[in-house]
Amino acid sequence: MSALGKSAIVDRLTKRDLVVAPILAPDQIGGSSIDLRFGTVVLIARAGRQSHVDPSAYRTSSGHGDIESRKQKHERFDVPFRESFLLHPGMLALVPTLEWVKIPEDLQGIVTTRSSWAREGLNIATATIINPGYVGVITLELANFGEIPIKLHPGLRIAQIAFYDLRSLVPGTGGGSPASQFQLAFEPEAGNISRSDEKFLPKV
Amino acid sequence: MRTTKDFLEQEHRNLVAVLEETLRFKYGIDGSLEFFEECRSRLGFVAAELARTPNTDIDNLQRVGGLILELSGLLSRIERSSVGEYSWPFVEELKRIAVAICTEATLTKPDSPPMIHVLSDGGLDQYQIFTESNRPSSAGRRILTIVVPRTLKHFVLLHSILGHEIGHAMWQCSTHQNALKNIVNRHLFSSGTFANPAATSSWLFSPNAPAAVKSQLAMLNPYGINQTTFFNWAQWPAWIEEIICDLIGLLTFGPSFVAAEANLLYSMNPSGAGLGQRHPPVGCRINYLLTGVSLQSFDGEAFKDANVTGFINSFWSALKAKKQADPWFDVFTDAQLKAATDEMSTLLASLPPARYSSPTETDLRHLLEQLHATVPPTGFQIDGTGAMNCRPIDFRHTLYAGWVVGASSDPLAFERLNRLCQHGIMQQRAIDTMSS
Numbered sequence: 243m244s245a246l247g248k249s250a251i252v253d254r255l256t257k258r259d260l261v262v263a264p265i266l267a268p269d270q271i272g273g274s275s276i277d278l279r280f281g282t283v284v285l286i287a288r289a290g291r292q293s294h295v296d297p298s299a300y301r302t303s304s305g306h307g308d309i310e311s312r313k314q315k316h317e318r319f320d321v322p323f324r325e326s327f328l329l330h331p332g333m334l335a336l337v338p339t340l341e342w343v344k345i346p347e348d349l350q351g352i353v354t355t356r357s358s359w360a361r362e363g364l365n366i367a368t369a370t371i372i373n374p375g376y377v378g379v380i381t382l383e384l385a386n387f388g389e390i391p392i393k394l395h396p397g398l399r400i401a402q403i404a405f406y407d408l409r410s411l412v413p414g415t416g417g418g419s420p421a422s423q424f425q426l427a428f429e430p431e432a433g434n435i436s437r438s439d440e441k442f443l444p445k446v
Numbered sequence: 447m448r449t450t451k452d453f454l455e456q457e458h459r460n461l462v463a464v465l466e467e468t469l470r471f472k473y474g475i476d477g478s479l480e481f482f483e484e485c486r487s488r489l490g491f492v493a494a495e496l497a498r499t500p501n502t503d504i505d506n507l508q509r510v511g512g513l514i515l516e517l518s519g520l521l522s523r524i525e526r527s528s529v530g531e532y533s534w535p536f537v538e539e540l541k542r543i544a545v546a547i548c549t550e551a552t553l554t555k556p557d558s559p560p561m562i563h564v565l566s567d568g569g570l571d572q573y574q575i576f577t578e579s580n581r582p583s584s585a586g587r588r589i590l591t592i593v594v595p596r597t598l599k600h601f602v603l604l605h606s607i608l609g610h611e612i613g614h615a616m617w618q619c620s621t622h623q624n625a626l627k628n629i630v631n632r633h634l635f636s637s638g639t640f641a642n643p644a645a646t647s648s649w650l651f652s653p654n655a656p657a658a659v660k661s662q663l664a665m666l667n668p669y670g671i672n673q674t675t676f677f678n679w680a681q682w683p684a685w686i687e688e689i690i691c692d693l694i695g696l697l698t699f700g701p702s703f704v705a706a707e708a709n710l711l712y713s714m715n716p717s718g719a720g721l722g723q724r725h726p727p728v729g730c731r732i733n734y735l736l737t738g739v740s741l742q743s744f745d746g747e748a749f750k751d752a753n754v755t756g757f758i759n760s761f762w763s764a765l766k767a768k769k770q771a772d773p774w775f776d777v778f779t780d781a782q783l784k785a786a787t788d789e790m791s792t793l794l795a796s797l798p799p800a801r802y803s804s805p806t807e808t809d810l811r812h813l814l815e816q817l818h819a820t821v822p823p824t825g826f827q828i829d830g831t832g833a834m835n836c837r838p839i840d841f842r843h844t845l846y847a848g849w850v851v852g853a854s855s856d857p858l859a860f861e862r863l864n865r866l867c868q869h870g871i872m873q874q875r876a877i878d879t880m881s882s
Contacts, residue, residue: 252832264826320530
C-alpha cells in the first residue's frame, strides 16, 4: 500500500476518478494530502437526553419511542459562512467537510487533523478511513482535547486527507467493499452501531 | 371592567415579552438584530399611540389594534424561521434578487431595501412571499416574508417557483408598479381574451371550452355563478396579477421556473383545467409560459457539443409535452407576449441580478457533467493539465442543469438531484466568498 504524492493526486483529480471538490486554493493540495474544510452543519449529542449509549436502541424499529430517541439524540445546527461555532472542551461534534469526495475503487482515504489545529487541542476522534467507492461529504468527529473552547468557522481548513493505492497491497484487486451506511451523505447523521450485529443483542 | 385600551396595552406588553423570547432562536443568516430592532421600533410606536389615545377614540384604538395583530402574527412565525428549517444557501441567492427588485423609497431613505424574513411552513402549495401592504409610520423598511414549504426543505429545483412570488413583491412595490402596469396594460390587457372581465368570461364560457373547464364551471352554477356573474365571484385584478407574476417568474428564473411551475401546478391539477378565484386555468398559464420560453429564446441556445444538445433537447421535449394542445388555452398572441416580455425583460435588466440570462455552453456542460457524475455542480474545475480554477456560477444555471438532468434520469433520483444542486449552491457560496 503506497501513499500518493502531490503529482499522483493531481493526476487522479484530472482524470476525475478521484473527486475532492471544490478545492478553493492551490495550496490546499500538499505534498501528499489535500486539506479539507469545515462544512456548514454541526451535530451535537444532547446531554441529558440519554442515560447511556445502548446498541439495542438502534435495532430497526419504527415505533414512536425509538424514533423519538434517535431524533432527539442530537441537536443540529446550520452554520452559514462567516458565522462560528464554539467547540467546548470534552465536547464531541459531528461536522461535514465542505468538500464532496469520491474515492475510486483502488484508493483508500485516511483523514487526520491538520497539525496546526491539533496543536490547539482539536482532534478528529475516529473514523479516519474512507473506504474505496465512497461518495459524499466526509463526516469529521471533532473533539476538543484542550482546556479552552475553540471557535470554528465554516470554510476553515481543519483536516487533511491522504490517499493510499490499494493495488500495490493486493495486485489486481481493490475496492469491492460493501456499501457504507453513510454512502452519499450530504451532512452528518448518527450511525447504526448495531447494524448486522443484532444477533449479539438481548432478544426482545 | 377592562377597557379596550387596557386590553391593547396588556397585549402590547405581551408582545414586548414575546419579542424578547424570539432571541432564543437564530432566525436569519445575518442574525436577528435588524428584525428585532425594526419590531421594537414598531412596538415603541404602538406604545406612543396608545398613550396619546383616549378611551373614547374608537377609530384610533381600532387602528392600533390592527397594528398589534399584524406584529403578533409576524412574531409568532419566528419559531418556524430558524436557519435550519429551510435551504439557506438558496434563500440567500433569492434575497439578492428580491432586494434588487423591491428596494424603494421610505421616509428614512430614498433606497431602502426590504427586510426579508423566511418562514418554513406547510406543503406543496405554500410557496409565497408576503409583502406588507400597510406599515406603521415608524417603520423603516417593508418586511417581506418568504414562505418555503417545510416538506420541500431540500427541493431547490421546485423553489424556482418563488420567481412567481418575487413577481407579487415587485407588483406591490411602489417603485415598479406603474412601469409594470404600463407595459402589461398596453400589450396584454388592452385587447383579446384579457381585454376586460367580460371578454375573459366570454372566453371561459365559450362553446369550444374544454369539457373539463365546462364541468368545473357547471359546478359553480348552482351558486349563481355564470358568465355574467363570474367576476363577482372570481377576482379579475388577482387573475391579472397572477399572469404578470408568472411572466416575472419566467424572466427572473428562466427555464427552471417554467419546469417548477409546470410540475407543481400539474401535480395539484393534472387536467390543467383548474381555475380559482385568484388564478386563471392552470393549462393556459403553462401554455403562455412555454410560448414565452421560445419568444425569449431560452430554449434556442445553439450548442456545439452533441451531448449537451441532446440533454437540452430531451428536457425541452419533456417540458413542452405539458403544453395543452387545445388552442383554447392560448390566451395571448405571440406578438402580445413578445412585446410584453421584451419590455419587462428590459425593466428587470436595469435591476441586476434580477433578469435571467442563459448560461454559456461551457458552464452548462460543466454543470451537467458534474451532476451526471454525482458531484454537486459548481464553478470549480480541473482542466486536462491539472490546473484548477474556480469561477462564478449563477444559481439559476445550477437549477437549469438540475432540471435538464432530471428529465433524463430515474424520477426516484429527483430527491438526490435536488440535494446535489442545493449542495452545489452552498459550495458556490464558498467559492464566491473565497474570491471576494
